[in-house]
Amino acid sequence: MSDLPLKTSSRRKPEDERESATELCTLLLREYQKLPKEKKLTSSYRRQFLKLIDSTLWMFSEASGKVHGCRYWTPGAMAAYQKHGRVVRKKDNPSEMLQHEHLTPKRIVISYLLKLENPTVEAVRRILDMYNVGVVVTKAEHVRLDNLMYDDPWDRYRRAGLEWVDLQQP
Numbered sequence: 001m002s003d004l005p006l007k008t009s010s011r012r013k014p015e016d017e018r019e020s021a022t023e024l025c026t027l028l029l030r031e032y033q034k035l036p037k038e039k040k041l042t043s044s045y046r047r048q049f050l051k052l053i054d055s056t057l058w059m060f061s062e063a064s065g066k067v068h069g070c071r072y073w074t075p076g077a078m079a080a081y082q083k084h085g086r087v088v089r090k091k092d093n094p095s096e097m098l099q100h101e102h103l104t105p106k107r108i109v110i111s112y113l114l115k116l117e118n119p120t121v122e123a124v125r126r127i128l129d130m131y132n133v134g135v136v137v138t139k140a141e142h143v144r145l146d147n148l149m150y151d152d153p154w155d156r157y158r159r160a161g162l163e164w165v166d167l168q169q170p
Contacts, residue, residue, distance in 0.1 A: 017063035022125045025056035029119035050110065057106050061134040066100045072135040072164050074157075080138050095140040103133035104156070105147045135164060 032040065032049055039045055064070060067087055080088055080096035088096045102109070109131045116123055131153050137145075144160040157164060 014063040018060050021056045021059035021063065022121055022128060025053060025113065026119050026121045026124045028052055028056065029113055029116060029124065053110055053113065054106055057109060057132050060128050061102060061132050062100060067098050067136050070100060070134045070136045071168050072133065072166055074135065074137050074141055074162050074164050076138045076141050077136045078165065095138060097139040098136055099139055099142050101135050101137045101142055103135055104131035104153045108149045
């Protein structure tokens with residue numbers, strides 16, 4: 001049985017990655033707030049802004065790795081990895097394919113960020129630490145998750161009947 005891919009790339013320093021993603025996200029939010037309202041409302045401007053914010057969310061949640069090095073895994077994802085000894089590709093077995101899933105849907109995380117009246121690095125980081133967490137799941141598990149908002153971010157997994165393992169816990 002293969003060990004789970006817990007180590008991050010030696011080239012990558014996860015905390016540096018999270019810090020830079022947080023700072024870039026904060027900068028984008030501040031600049032967006034400075035825009036005149038009519039510019040914020042144009043569909044192309046808003047769409048492009050949201051893509052940039054979305055990119056910072058990916059940078060943050062994948063700081064330790066998209067799959068290899070990700071802190072949280074479902075038991076199903078762990079079993080699929082151990083069964084095959086590697087990340088499963090779609091052609092091998094679509095239901096056991098591994099995905100980096102966001103604990104809270106990104107559109108909800110973005111809505112929290114946009115509600116910040118005065119985005120600071122600290123405020124943005126609190127939101128990202130709480131809601132923008134990566135979890136490795138199988139494709140079959142991913143389709144069980146809804147896209148709703150919950151007070152406790154892990155309730156989304158509980159409601160889908162999914163457990164998770166924190167690989168940083170002894």
